[in-house]
Amino acid sequence: MNKPLRHVWLVVSVLFVLLFTSTTYFQVVAQGRLNAHGQNLRTTYNEYGRHRGPIVVDGEAIASSTASEDTYGFLRGYDPGAMYAPVTGYYSVVYGFSGIERSLNDTLSGEADALFYHRISDILSGKQGRGATVELTLDSGAQKAAWDALDGKRGAAVALDPETGAVLAMVSAPSYDPNDLATHDTGAAQQSWSALNDDPERPLTNRAIGGDLYPPGSAFKLVVASAALESGEYTSDSVIPGPGSFELPNSSSVMNNFSGGRTEPCGPDDESTLAEALRQSCNTSFAELGIAVGEDDLTATAEEFGFGQRLEIPLAVTPSTIGSDLDDAQLATTSIGQYEDRVSPLQMAMVAGAFANDGVVMEPQLVGAVRTSDLSTVSELSPKELGQPLSASNAAQMRQMMVGVVENGTGTAAAIDGVEVGGKTGTAEWGEDRAAHSWYVGYGQKDDQKIAVAVVVEEGGYGSRTAAPIARDVMKAVIDR
Known part of the structure; x- marks a missing residue:
């Protein structure tokens, strides 16, 4: 060469x-x-050119894909949009996805490993690939009841099946219309995105499971009472201190009970039973009870309820927390749901669910089933125990005390004729010169039908007036169906 x-x-x-x-x-x-x-753009067109599976509630699609006459192939639509938006999220050619659309993207797009053989079958048969159907656990009646009751308010409502952990309702208000972000008109989507992010009401935040979380106020007394019962030192009939005012240990601050504008003791001789203290929502009783129980036992009980745990339902849930390394003054304030207590409505619904389920907390789940386009089942809800903060006998005592709150205490607005309803109201202070947040946490049961619920209304004032009626409507929608 x-x-x-x-x-x-x-x-x-x-x-x-x-x-x-x-x-x-x-x-x-x-x-x-x-x-x-x-x-x-090829990746974008491939992504949005797939037929995406529907998201379904009670057999009706609340999110679905239709063919579009543009380069994207399919348009995602939501009906009704805003009522379910905090759960479904949005699927946008500009801003990606959120909610179930994000957490189950591979399932809805058909790319999940569990759908491999279904994809091969479609290829061999010459069918166009389709994503799987995601059936949510939500009850449409309960969802609408919560949505209607929260209209014009800021807050959230969550309802659970205490025995399975199935999420029956999850509403966050105010909400938004995901169709405004799913549109293929990118200019319109950008305008909607800017408006939503500039809105001080934060409509894109799912208040039921995330955001800044809330102080629970007196609703947290349910956790303190549970810890006391589990210590073995108390029963619902135990007599505990309940003075009209209580000077916090090593502090000049004074905690009061208020009744009609006056500082009042919780019973004769500044004492009452635990059941009576819960019925009256006596601050000084629970402040002293929390100190007696101690931080370690209170924290352990809270953790069994789910506090501090990172949950995916499959939406990511912000963990609820209480303070740590507390002195007695801080522990007293913590025990009435203030200081550093921060909770999600989902967490408080889990607390209520434990009492209706013999002391066992079930892992909350939003997905009832995943099915292929030919209706083959890929997966179904499998109930899982998350913790057991109290025994069945102590859970029964808690139910009895909570029924007293609804029958002749601060929770009468949650009562439903012919239904066992137990609960606890809360009025949570959170800022100077601001109205308190309104809470109701409880359960309802009739025959084999059970529901646990938590409602918070931002700056709603007394839980007995604002949150309790909303909880009643949600429970009624499930029990009367």
């Missing part, structure tokens, strides 16, 4: 090596980065 031919052969060889190297790099090494690049 002469010298010129050797040079040509060497150049061609180098070019082949470079071509092989660059092809390998872009197709293997850089594949993920290039697919995720915001300017890669």
Whole structure:
């Protein structure tokens, strides 16, 4: 071989090596980065060109895909939009996805590993690939009752099946219309996005499971009472202190009970039973009770209820918390649901659910079933125990005390004729010169039908006036169906 031919052969060889190297790099090494690049329109068109499975409640699609006459292939639609938006989230060609659309994206798009054989079957049969159907556990009647009752308010409502953990209602208000973000008109989507993010009412926040969380106020007394019963030192009939005022240990601050504008003791001789203290929502009783129980036992009980645990239902849930390394003054304030207590409505519904389920907390779940387009079942809800903060006998005592709250205490507005209803109201202070948040946490049961519920209304004032009637409407929708 002469010298010129050797040079040509060497150049061609180098070019082949470079071509092989660059092809390998872009197709293997850089594949993920290039697919995720915001300017890669092919990835965008592939993503939105798939037929996405519907999200279903009670057999009706609340999110579905229809063919669009544009380059994206399919348009995601929501009906009714705002009522379910905190759960479904949005699926936007501009802003991606949130909610169930995000957490179950692989399932809805048909790309999940569990759908592998279904994809192969579609390819072999020549069918267009379709995503799986996600059936939610939500009860449409309970969802609408909560939505209607929260109209014009800021807050959230959550209802659970205490025996399975199925989420029966999850409403956050105010909400938004996900269709405004799902539109293929990118200019309109951008305007909607800006308006939603600039809105001081924070409609994109799912207040039921996230956001800044809330002080629970007197609703937290349910956790304190549970810890006291579990200590073995108390029963519902135990007599505990209940003075009209209580000077916090090592502090000049004074905690009061208020009745009609006056500071009042919780019973004769500044004492009452535990049941009576809960019925009256006596602050000083629970402040002293929390100190007597101690931080360790109170924290352990709260953790069994789910506090501090990171849950995915499959939506990510912000953990509820109480303070740590507390002195007695801080522990007293913690025990009436203030200081550093921060909870989600979902967490408080879990607390209520434990009493209706013999002391066992079930893991909350939003997905009832996943099915392929030919109705084959991929997965179904499987109830899972999360913790047991109190025994069945102590749970029965808690139910008895909570029924007293509804029958002849602060929770009368939650009563339903012919139904065992137990609960606890809360009025949670959270800022100077601000109205308190309104809480109701409780359960209802009739025959084999059970429901646990938690409602918070921001700056709603007394829980007995604002949150309790909302909880009643939600429970009634499930029990009377």
